[in-house]
Amino acid sequence: MIPIFSVGFILPLLFACATPAAALEKQDQATPAVAQQADWLAHASRLEKKRDWPGLLVWGGHWARAEPANASAWFVQGRAYSEMRRYPEAIAAYQQNLRIEPNDVYALNNLGNQYQSSKLYREAITAFRDAVQINPGYNVAWHNLGLTFFNLKGVAGVTQALQRLHASDPLLAEAWRNLAVEYSLSRNPGVAQRAIGVLRGLDADKRRRMFEILFASL
Numbered sequence: 001m002i003p004i005f006s007v008g009f010i011l012p013l014l015f016a017c018a019t020p021a022a023a024l025e026k027q028d029q030a031t032p033a034v035a036q037q038a039d040w041l042a043h044a045s046r047l048e049k050k051r052d053w054p055g056l057l058v059w060g061g062h063w064a065r066a067e068p069a070n071a072s073a074w075f076v077q078g079r080a081y082s083e084m085r086r087y088p089e090a091i092a093a094y095q096q097n098l099r100i101e102p103n104d105v106y107a108l109n110n111l112g113n114q115y116q117s118s119k120l121y122r123e124a125i126t127a128f129r130d131a132v133q134i135n136p137g138y139n140v141a142w143h144n145l146g147l148t149f150f151n152l153k154g155v156a157g158v159t160q161a162l163q164r165l166h167a168s169d170p171l172l173a174e175a176w177r178n179l180a181v182e183y184s185l186s187r188n189p190g191v192a193q194r195a196i197g198v199l200r201g202l203d204a205d206k207r208r209r210m211f212e213i214l215f216a217s218l
Contacts, residue, residue, distance in 0.1 A: 040067075044076045056080040060093075071101035078107070082114055090114045105131040109141045112148070121152040122218050129211055136200040136207065143192060146179035149214070155181060161217040165210065172210050175199050 040063050047056040060076030067073055078093035094111035097104060112127030125148050131141035150158055158180050166173035178195035182188070202210065 037070075040070075041072065044072075048079065051083070053080045053083040057084070069100060071097045071104060071107070074100070075104070075107055075110075078110060078114070082110065082117075085117075087114045087118045091118070103134050105135045105138050105141060108134070109138070109144060112141070112144055116144075116148055116151070121148060124148050125152070125215075125218065129215075132200075133204075133207065133211075136202070139193075139196055139200075142179065142196045142199060143183075146176075146192070146195070147184055149180045150184040153180075153217070157217065161214055164217065165213050168209065168213060169206070171198065172202075172206075176210070176214070 040059075044056060044059055044063075047059060057077060057080035060073055060080060063070065063073035063076060074093045074097035078090045078097060081087070081090035081093055091111060091114045094107045094114065097107040098111065101107070108127050108131040112124040112131070115121070115124035115127060125145060128141045128145035128148060131138055132145065135141075149161075153161065158177070162173045162177050165176060175195045175198035178191050179199070183192040183195065199207070199210075
């Protein structure tokens, strides 16, 4: 099976809430009760870099109890659960993240990864599709969408879907073939980038129609 791409915890929010180095040195002794947003993020990042997944899970649990309406607290737990291969719990954590922040494309991408690992391919494709519908420029989710579609359908199944898509728009059929077949087989990033350049430039209605055609074949 062709691998897919996960997104780590280091998000733009981490850089916006940067913590001084001297404070980071003290965070092993920090208590959840006094931690602020920057502290939660910075310490979670340190645990991730150390690949301390049990520690990250505990930290995320403390954070969620302190700030249950903070989506990032649930993202942290999803990240830890996924690395520990506890996929149902990772799915639940990312779903809670998305209940709080429905447009979080990082969580949608990682949720798709957990579905893929659980062999829930249609659900995975739906999550990746939702991510690129929200942010058509999110290349990671486009990559994962094409790879998962190929993993699920294989060359024959993708070819059938492309025939339906070609009847609607030959340009889109070619772009999707490049992403879902050529890139999946060659792993040539240039092939994927050219395809994504076409797909991300679609207007919302055309992108929605494309997905209707592709999903009809699942």
